[in-house]
Amino acid sequence: MSSIKTVGVAGAGTMGAGIAIVAARAGFRTILYDTRQDTLDRARRQTEGFFAKSVQRGKLTAQAVETIMANLTGTTEMAAMAECDVVIEAVFEDLKVKHGLFSDLDAICPPHTIFASNTSTLSITEIAGGSGRPERVVGMHFCLPAQLMKLIEMSPGLTTAPEVFDTAWKFAEAMGQRPVKTKDNPGFILNYFLVPFNNDAIRMVEAGVAEPADIDRAIKAGLGYPMGPLELLDLIGLDTQLLLCEALHGVTNDPRAACPPLVKRMIAANHLGRKSGRGFYNYDKDAMFGG
Amino acid sequence: MPYQLIDTGSSRSFPAAHPLLDGASASGEVVVLIGADADSALTGVSDRASRAAILVELGTESLGTHTGESRGAEGSNVLGFARFRLGDGAPSDLVELVRQPATPDSAIAAARAVLEGAGLKVAVCGDFAGRIIDRLVRPYYNAALRRLDEQLATADDLDLTLKLGLGYPEGPIGLLERTGLAHHYDVTSALFETLGTPDYAPARRAVVAKRRAEKGLT
Numbered sequence: 001m002s003s004i005k006t007v008g009v010a011g012a013g014t015m016g017a018g019i020a021i022v023a024a025r026a027g028f029r030t031i032l033y034d035t036r037q038d039t040l041d042r043a044r045r046q047t048e049g050f051f052a053k054s055v056q057r058g059k060l061t062a063q064a065v066e067t068i069m070a071n072l073t074g075t076t077e078m079a080a081m082a083e084c085d086v087v088i089e090a091v092f093e094d095l096k097v098k099h100g101l102f103s104d105l106d107a108i109c110p111p112h113t114i115f116a117s118n119t120s121t122l123s124i125t126e127i128a129g130g131s132g133r134p135e136r137v138v139g140m141h142f143c144l145p146a147q148l149m150k151l152i153e154m155s156p157g158l159t160t161a162p163e164v165f166d167t168a169w170k171f172a173e174a175m176g177q178r179p180v181k182t183k184d185n186p187g188f189i190l191n192y193f194l195v196p197f198n199n200d201a202i203r204m205v206e207a208g209v210a211e212p213a214d215i216d217r218a219i220k221a222g223l224g225y226p227m228g229p230l231e232l233l234d235l236i237g238l239d240t241q242l243l244l245c246e247a248l249h250g251v252t253n254d255p256r257a258a259c260p261p262l263v264k265r266m267i268a269a270n271h272l273g274r275k276s277g278r279g280f281y282n283y284d285k286d287a288m289f290g291g
Numbered sequence: 292m293p294y295q296l297i298d299t300g301s302s303r304s305f306p307a308a309h310p311l312l313d314g315a316s317a318s319g320e321v322v323v324l325i326g327a328d329a330d331s332a333l334t335g336v337s338d339r340a341s342r343a344a345i346l347v348e349l350g351t352e353s354l355g356t357h358t359g360e361s362r363g364a365e366g367s368n369v370l371g372f373a374r375f376r377l378g379d380g381a382p383s384d385l386v387e388l389v390r391q392p393a394t395p396d397s398a399i400a401a402a403r404a405v406l407e408g409a410g411l412k413v414a415v416c417g418d419f420a421g422r423i424i425d426r427l428v429r430p431y432y433n434a435a436l437r438r439l440d441e442q443l444a445t446a447d448d449l450d451l452t453l454k455l456g457l458g459y460p461e462g463p464i465g466l467l468e469r470t471g472l473a474h475h476y477d478v479t480s481a482l483f484e485t486l487g488t489p490d491y492a493p494a495r496r497a498v499v500a501k502r503r504a505e506k507g508l509t
Contacts, residue, residue, distance in 0.1 A: 143456045151455035178455060180448045189444055189452040193463075197431045210416035210423050218414035218423040221385035222375040226458040229427070256430065256490060 003112075004171050005029060008084035010101055012036075012074065015118055016090035017043035018146030021050060023088075024072040025060075025147075026175040032074045033081055040074035047072065050147060082108045086171060088140060090118040093247060098122070099130030106132030114164055114171075116140040120191050121247035124184045125157035134159035138168040141188055142177075150178040153188040186251040195244045196256035198236075201229035205280070206262045212280040230280040234273035238266045292343070293319035294405045297336070299326030304348055304374035304382060311409035321405050324348060330357055333369070343401035345369045346388075351425075351481040354389045354418045365418075366393025370402050374411070375424055378470030386411045387422040420485040421478075429479050429491055435463035436494035472500030 007023040009016050012034035020043070024030040034040050051068065054060040060068075073080075081087055087105055091097055102115050109115075115137045117127050128137035139155030152172045156165040172179040182188045187195060205212055216228020233241055245259035266272070266279065273279035296315035302325040305312055315323070320343040324332050329348045336345060345368055347357050354371035371389035376382040386406050390399055403413050416423045439446055450462020467475055476497040483491040493501070503509070 149455065151452060153452065153456075178451070180444060180452045180455075182444050182448075182452075183442070185443055189438075189449060190456045192438070192443070193431060193434060193453065194457065196434070197427070200427055200430060204423070204427065207419070208417055209419045209426065210414065214414040214416060215423055215427070217412060218375070218385055218387060218416075219427065221412040221414070222383045222424045223428070224460040 003167060004085040004114075004174070006031065006084050008033060008081045008087035010034075010081070010087055010089040010105070011091040012039045012043040013090065015142065015144060015146055017046055018144070018148075019088055019090055019118065019142055020072060021047055021147040022142070022175050022177065024068045028071070028175070030072045031080055031084060032072065033076070033078060034074070035076060037076055040076065044074055078104060079108060081105055082110070084109060084113055086114040086116060086168070088116040088118055090142075093119060093121060093243065095122055095126060095130070098127050102127070102131035102137070112136075114138060114168055116168060118142055121187055121244060121251075123157070123186070123251070124155050125159060128157045128159050135161040136164050138165055139182075139184065139188070140168060140172065141190070143190070150176070151190075152177045152179045153182050153190060154179045155182050155184045155188055157184050187248050191244060191248065195241070195248050196254065198229050198233050198241060199245065199256055199258070199260055202233070202260040202262055205230070206260060234279035234281055234283075237273045237275050238263050238279060239272050242267060292321060292401060292404045292408065294321040294323055295319045297322065297324045297329075297332050299324065299328035299332050301327040302348060303350065303376070304372070304386075306382070309409065311406070311411065314409055320344075321346065321401050323405065333357055340368070342368055344398040344405075346372050346402055346405070349373045349389060351420075351478060353420065354391060358391065364393050366391040366395070368395065368398045370394060370398060371418070372402070372406070373422065377466065378474030380470040384410065384412050385424075386413050387424070388413050388415045389418050389422060390415055391418050421482050425478055425482065429475070429482055432463050432467055432475060433479060433490060433492070433494040433497075436467070436496045439464060440495060467497075472497050473504040476501035 006029045008031045009020045010033050012032050020030050020032040032043060051065040055062050055065055089098060089101055091101055098117060115131055117124060117139055118141055120141050124139040128134035131137050137157060138160050141153040143149035143151045154169055169179050201215055204215060212230040216231050219225050219228045242259050242263055245257055249257040270276050271278045274283055277283045293316040295318050305325055322336050322342055322345045325348045333347055347369060349371040355365060358365060358367060358369050372386050374382045375385045375387060388402055399415060406413050414423055435449060439449060446464040450465045453459050453462045476493045479491050479493040
């Protein structure tokens with residue numbers, strides 16, 4: 001991937017830190033940017049912990065990790081992104097926030113820099129519209145955890161130049177990822193199917209079709225899924241599911257994407273899932289109960 | 292727990308040898324009715340009221356079709372069950388065990404003991420159309436078929452994305468091709484008739500597959 005040598009990642013949360021690991025591990029000079037130093041510090045600790053496990057498991061040598069970490073820097077100075085050939089944003093899922101970020105980056109980065117968005121639900125075309133360089137914006141949706149999941153959903157917007165999409169595709173492959181092309185549709189592939197599917201499972205609990213544990217057991221035993229939908233929702237977080245629903249339903253008006261009332265009741269009760277110790281399952285006592 | 296098996300033939304749940312069939316006794320506290328005529332066999336079960344549980348194999352119909360219904364208070368020692376399988380695919384280890392609002396816990400426990408004793412996994416559900424899996428996955432399969440028509444991605448990429456992104460063993464398009472799109476039509480038609488919501492209406496590709504199957508075309 002000769003045209004891309006330096007990669008910027010904007011946002012050092014879980015996704016951003018994981019994407020930075022993917023880029024740095026593939027040999028790209030990587031700059032992780034965030035406005036908060038403590039967020040960068042946490043990302044650094046998590047990254048070091050991840051690579052320590054990679055060494056323990058024999059996937060990387062200590063020397064290789066040293067080289068990778070030397071290539072990975074964190075900064076709170078957006079000006080450092082001026083050196084980047086591509087910037088992947090992994091910031092809050094809000095169009096105004098992304099427009100603001102890319103607008104600022106547009107003033108800093110050279111004209112050839114590609115802007116990629118890790119959005120999972122927003123329109124690439126709309127994001128590109130506020131970027132200052134709509135022909136150089138592309139969707140690159142990594143899966144959580146990015147450092148372990150190979151898939152990237154790649155979406156051109158209406159204004160994306162074909163050669164930009166092609167360069168981004170080759171860059172994804174050069175990172176060792178498996179890109180899949182999708183249209184610029186809400187939710188792309190994964191969330192388009194997953195969010196309504198999970199809502200359907202929640203509505204089954206609401207309707208009393210079965211208890212959460214029975215629904216999860218059926219899906220795992222009957223279809224071989226690694227997790228049941230309600231276990232997965234507890235992992236995702238009910239508050240996150242609400243945001244995903246609002247983003248998807250707000251664009252599609254698909255009734256299956258509308259947030260089920262039970263989600264809002266659970267959020268009000270702080271039954272957010274694993275993060276609060278209680279969701280469709282109780283994680284304090286390791287016992288199960290209906291939501 | 293000893294159980295009696297009444298096999299009326301052509302069981303969708305047990306098309307081949309299985310420990311549940313092999314382990315049956317001449318009589319027992321639990322009666323398992325399998326096959327296409329399990330419905331009519333139910334009326335011939337002796338000492339019905341004294342049995343711990345009577346299990347009736349279901350197709351797409353409700354348990355209430357066999358037991359009758361009464362103002363939401365239905366429930367007896369008669370339960371429904373179906374071993375889950377997708378279309379022409381092999382039966383899974385999962386049995387969806389159908390209860391009614393007033394079904395005694397003792398009947399569920401007896402049924403569970405027999406089924407789990409034969410190595411099956413049990414998920415209990417109410418007497419709802421589609422039970423658990425069909426009710427949950429058919430709208431997702433329909434959506435996948437519709438999005439394929441709309442060229443969201445290629446069939447291979449749709450399947451690959453869901454396998455890589457969610458760890459599913461098989462993507463929806465490949466799965467429906469393997470197990471039969473015409474079968475998907477049959478199940479979704481039954482669900483759409485009962486539930487009436489558009490998500491269950493058979494997707495165009497399933498309609499096409501059904502029409503071709505009716506003409507003997509593959």
